[in-house]
Amino acid sequence: MSVFMDLNLTFTEDKSVLQRMIETAAQLGFSTVAINYMFEPKAKKKPQIPAPTPITELMDQLPVVQGRSRPIRVLNRLTLVMSDSFHFRSTAPEYRCFDLLAVQPTTEKLFHAACMVYDIDIICVSVTERLPFFFKRAPVNGAIDRGVVFEVSYSAAIRDSTMRRYTIANAISLIECCKGKSVMVSSAAEKALELRGPYDVTNLSLLFGLSDKDCKEAVSSTCRSVLLHGETRKTASGIIYTVKSCSEASDQQEAPPQSETCEAPPSKKQKSSVTE
Amino acid sequence: MVRVKSRYLLCEITVSDRSQLLQLDDRAVATAVRAAVARTHGDYGAAQCVIGFSVKYLNAHTGIVFLRFPKRCYRLLWSALPFITCIETRGHKIPCVLNCLHVGGTIRTCQKFLIKYNTQQLHQMLPKCKNDEEKQQVRKAILTCSLPGSNRKESEEDFESEEDEEE
Numbered sequence: 001m002s003v004f005m006d007l008n009l010t011f012t013e014d015k016s017v018l019q020r021m022i023e024t025a026a027q028l029g030f031s032t033v034a035i036n037y038m039f040e041p042k043a044k045k046k047p048q049i050p051a052p053t054p055i056t057e058l059m060d061q062l063p064v065v066q067g068r069s070r071p072i073r074v075l076n077r078l079t080l081v082m083s084d085s086f087h088f089r090s091t092a093p094e095y096r097c098f099d100l101l102a103v104q105p106t107t108e109k110l111f112h113a114a115c116m117v118y119d120i121d122i123i124c125v126s127v128t129e130r131l132p133f134f135f136k137r138a139p140v141n142g143a144i145d146r147g148v149v150f151e152v153s154y155s156a157a158i159r160d161s162t163m164r165r166y167t168i169a170n171a172i173s174l175i176e177c178c179k180g181k182s183v184m185v186s187s188a189a190e191k192a193l194e195l196r197g198p199y200d201v202t203n204l205s206l207l208f209g210l211s212d213k214d215c216k217e218a219v220s221s222t223c224r225s226v227l228l229h230g231e232t233r234k235t236a237s238g239i240i241y242t243v244k245s246c247s248e249a250s251d252q253q254e255a256p257p258q259s260e261t262c263e264a265p266p267s268k269k270q271k272s273s274v275t276e
Numbered sequence: 277m278v279r280v281k282s283r284y285l286l287c288e289i290t291v292s293d294r295s296q297l298l299q300l301d302d303r304a305v306a307t308a309v310r311a312a313v314a315r316t317h318g319d320y321g322a323a324q325c326v327i328g329f330s331v332k333y334l335n336a337h338t339g340i341v342f343l344r345f346p347k348r349c350y351r352l353l354w355s356a357l358p359f360i361t362c363i364e365t366r367g368h369k370i371p372c373v374l375n376c377l378h379v380g381g382t383i384r385t386c387q388k389f390l391i392k393y394n395t396q397q398l399h400q401m402l403p404k405c406k407n408d409e410e411k412q413q414v415r416k417a418i419l420t421c422s423l424p425g426s427n428r429k430e431s432e433e434d435f436e437s438e439e440d441e442e443e
Contacts, residue, residue: 193290196358196373200354200375203376206351206355
């Protein structure tokens with residue numbers, strides 16, 4: 001049995017809604033979820049990236065995953081909706097607070113840059129409107145080689161019939177281009193009732209034109225490689241990373257040394273960690 | 277002899293308010309599924325749904341439902357299930373989610389899975405009991421509610437009584 005993940009739960013100010021969502025996800029059998037902070041930089045104004053709420057503040061005790069004995073893992077993720085190239089600053093310190101970094105490009109030029117240049121983990125495909133550009137083979141292949149993953153979210157399709165058409169149409173055009181490789185399907189749910197079980201999602205992605213194998217990978221192993229990619233982004237080529245050793249007494253059981261060497265995660269899609 | 281092959285989907289209906297579950301009935305679920313299939317797959321899907329589709333069993337207390345689909349097109353019909361957002365019964369709409377737990381070739385395998393699943397649920401819930409007395413109460417409830425001869429009923433009854441206890 002593989003591990004299912006849903007790397008997109010939309011952040012809301014209401015804590016009880018978020019808690020309910022995380023509980024539902026655990027009950028459905030997702031073992032990792034990510035809370036998504038959408039951020040759309042406005043022109044002229046100085047962009048203010050939201051700071052993530054710490055998970056411990058959000059919930060006292062994380063619920064146990066269905067069919068497992070471990071509690072659910074919750075991550076933070078930032079999604080930038082880009083309409084201009086200066087919106088992405090590659091060295092912004094704010095990005096470091098997030099475990100995952102995603103962009104949603106709105107023009108072809110930005111899409112190309114996101115695929116080939118930007119140091120990100122996920123490229124979101126817009127599902128609420130007609131695709132503003134066509135996917136080209138070259139950048140898509142480049143993204144696959146770098147280990148960047150494309151994301152299709154399904155909750156807009158559940159809400160509305162027109163959105164469903166856009167979702168399916170955009171997903172099909174993406175999947176035709178990348179032949180089903182490195183696509184992940186996530187929920188982007190705003191309420192607990194918009195989440196669907198992992199097997200339902202797997203079957204749903206058949207509608208997007210994925211094959212049986214790719215369907216399953218879309219909710220499990222692709223997500224795992226995204227997580228590993230997110231980890232390597234923080235580190236130097238995925239070989240060395242530094243941890244601030246806290247001077248309190250609590251460091252006895254954790255006790256990470258100042259700089260700890262860890263092996264590069266053995267993932268199939270982690271070619272990127274070497275090339276960076 | 278060759279028999280008609282079908283697939284049985286064991287689904288769990290999740291609602292935000294548990295008391296609403298009791299209002300559900302077989303026909304309401306069947307209508308909701310048919311409507312969802314017609315919405316996503318149009319006339320073609322609706323036509324596939326006419327033969328061989330039925331709601332075999334619904335437990336309104338636990339929200340467990342067995343759906344029967346013809347084997348030839350069950351994946352197509354299944355892909356419409358996530359689009360169900362509410363079930364309409366007796367004039368009101370109940371917002372709910374169908375979560376598929378198991379796909380089986382016979383009702384028997386689904387039943388076996390369900391018993392296993394419910395036991396698992398019980399084990400997960402028992403530690404949540406606040407004191408020993410409550411635990412004993414649950415145990416007693418399980419022992420007394422067994423129906424002779426029907427294994428499946430029994431295990432579901434367990435689940436149910438546990439649910440009551442939690443509330």
